[in-house]
Amino acid sequence: MTKREEQEKVRLAEIKKQLAELSYQYYTLDAPTVSDYEYDMLYRELETLEKKYPQWVTPDSPTQRIGSKISGTFAKYTHDRPMLSLGDVFSDEEVREFDARVRQELPGERVAYVVELKIDGLAVNLIYEKGRFVRGVTRGDGHVGEDITHNVRTIRTVPLHISDLSDHVEIRGEVYMPIPAFRALNEQRSADELEPFANPRNAAAGSLRQQDPQVAAERKLSFFAYALGGTSDWRPESQEALLQTLRNLHFPVNREYRTFTDIQDVIAYIHTWDTRRDTLSYATDGMVIKVNSFAQQQMLGNTVKIPRWAIAYKFPPEQARTKVLQIRVG
Numbered sequence: 001m002t003k004r005e006e007q008e009k010v011r012l013a014e015i016k017k018q019l020a021e022l023s024y025q026y027y028t029l030d031a032p033t034v035s036d037y038e039y040d041m042l043y044r045e046l047e048t049l050e051k052k053y054p055q056w057v058t059p060d061s062p063t064q065r066i067g068s069k070i071s072g073t074f075a076k077y078t079h080d081r082p083m084l085s086l087g088d089v090f091s092d093e094e095v096r097e098f099d100a101r102v103r104q105e106l107p108g109e110r111v112a113y114v115v116e117l118k119i120d121g122l123a124v125n126l127i128y129e130k131g132r133f134v135r136g137v138t139r140g141d142g143h144v145g146e147d148i149t150h151n152v153r154t155i156r157t158v159p160l161h162i163s164d165l166s167d168h169v170e171i172r173g174e175v176y177m178p179i180p181a182f183r184a185l186n187e188q189r190s191a192d193e194l195e196p197f198a199n200p201r202n203a204a205a206g207s208l209r210q211q212d213p214q215v216a217a218e219r220k221l222s223f224f225a226y227a228l229g230g231t232s233d234w235r236p237e238s239q240e241a242l243l244q245t246l247r248n249l250h251f252p253v254n255r256e257y258r259t260f261t262d263i264q265d266v267i268a269y270i271h272t273w274d275t276r277r278d279t280l281s282y283a284t285d286g287m288v289i290k291v292n293s294f295a296q297q298q299m300l301g302n303t304v305k306i307p308r309w310a311i312a313y314k315f316p317p318e319q320a321r322t323k324v325l326q327i328r329v330g
C-alpha cells in the first residue's frame with residue numbers, strides 16, 4: 001500500500017467514526033453539534049473514498065444503511081432466548097395484586113420496581129457480533145421471528161456498531177413510528193388515494209414488512225431499547241443497570257422510566273401519564289412494571305408466554321376517554 005493509500009485508509013476510518021457520533025447526537029440525543037452542511041460534507045468525503053476504494057467498504061458504514069431489495073419471503077430466525085409478551089392489567093387493584101404476589105413469592109426480600117412507558121410499536125431483536133449489527137428480527141411468535149435486517153438497518157437510531165465486542169449480543173426493544181411521521185405518511189397516502197394506516201403501530205409494522213429498504217428508510221422509523229436477549233457475557237444486576245448500559249452503548253432508551261420500592265408510588269406515577277401521554281411524540285398504550293433485580297426476576301421465573309416478574313398496565317382505549325371528556329364538556 002502506498003503512503004497515500006495508507007493515509008486515505010486512516011481518513012476513511014476516522015470519517016466513519018465521526019459520522020456515527022454525529023448521527024447519534026442528531027437522531028438519538030436530538031442534540032447535533034455540527035450543521036447539516038458539515039455532516040453532508042463529511043458524508044460526501046466518505047462516499048468519494050468508498051468509491052475510490054470499494055474494497056474498504058464495511059457493512060457498518062453509514063453509507064450502507066440502505067441496501068438492496070430482498071426478493072420473496074423473509075428468512076426465519078429462532079431467538080436464542082424467547083421474546084416474552086406481557087400479561088395485562090387494567091386497574092390499580094390489579095397492580096396491587098401483582099405486588100402482593102411478588103412479595104409473597106419473595107419472602108423477606110426488598111423489592112423495587114422499574115416502571116417504563118409501554119411504547120406501542122413492534123418488538124424487535126437486534127443482534128450484534130463483535131460489535132457489528134448483523135441481524136434484526138421480529139418477535140414473531142416469541143420463538144421464531146422474521147429476518148428484517150434490511151429494513152432495521154435503515155433506522156437511524158439503531159447503531160450499526162457498538163463498542164461492546166462480545167461475540168453475540170441480543171438487544172430487544174420496540175420499533176415505532178413517531179406520530180408526526182405517521183400523520184405525514186397518512187396525508188401522503190390519502191393524496192395518493194391509498195388506504196391510510198389505522199395507527200402508528202400498524203404503520204410501523206407495514207414499514208418493516210417492506211421488501212425494499214428504500215421504502216422503509218423513508219418511513220422515519222425509530223427504536224427504544226429495553227431488554228437483553230441471550231447475550232454472551234453481560235451480567236447486568238438489574239433493569240435499571242441494564243437501561244444505563246444500553247444508554248452508554250448509544251442505544252436510544254426512553255427516559256421516562258422510574259424506580260420505586262412502594263407500589264403506591266408506582267400507581268401514582270402511572271396516573272401522571274393518564275393525560276400527559278397525549279403530549280408525547282410517539283404512541284403508548286400503557287406502562288410496563290418490572291421487578292428491578294434480575295436475581296429476583298430469575299426467582300419469580302416465567303410462564304410459557306409471559307414473565308411472572310412484569311406486567312403491563314393498559315391505559316383505557318382512546319375512544320373511551322374521549323367519550324368521557326365529551327360528557328364532562330357537554
Ligand SMILES: NC(=O)c1c(N)nc(OC2CCCC2)nc1O[C@@H]1CCC[C@@H]1O
Nearest residue numbers: 084085116117118119123174226227288
Ligand atoms: N412496549 C414496550 O415498551 C415494552 C417495554 N418497555 N418493556 C418490555 O419488556 C419485555 C421484556 C420481557 C417481557 C416484556 N416489553 C415491551 O413491549 C412488549 C414486548 C412484546 C410485547 C410488548 O410489546
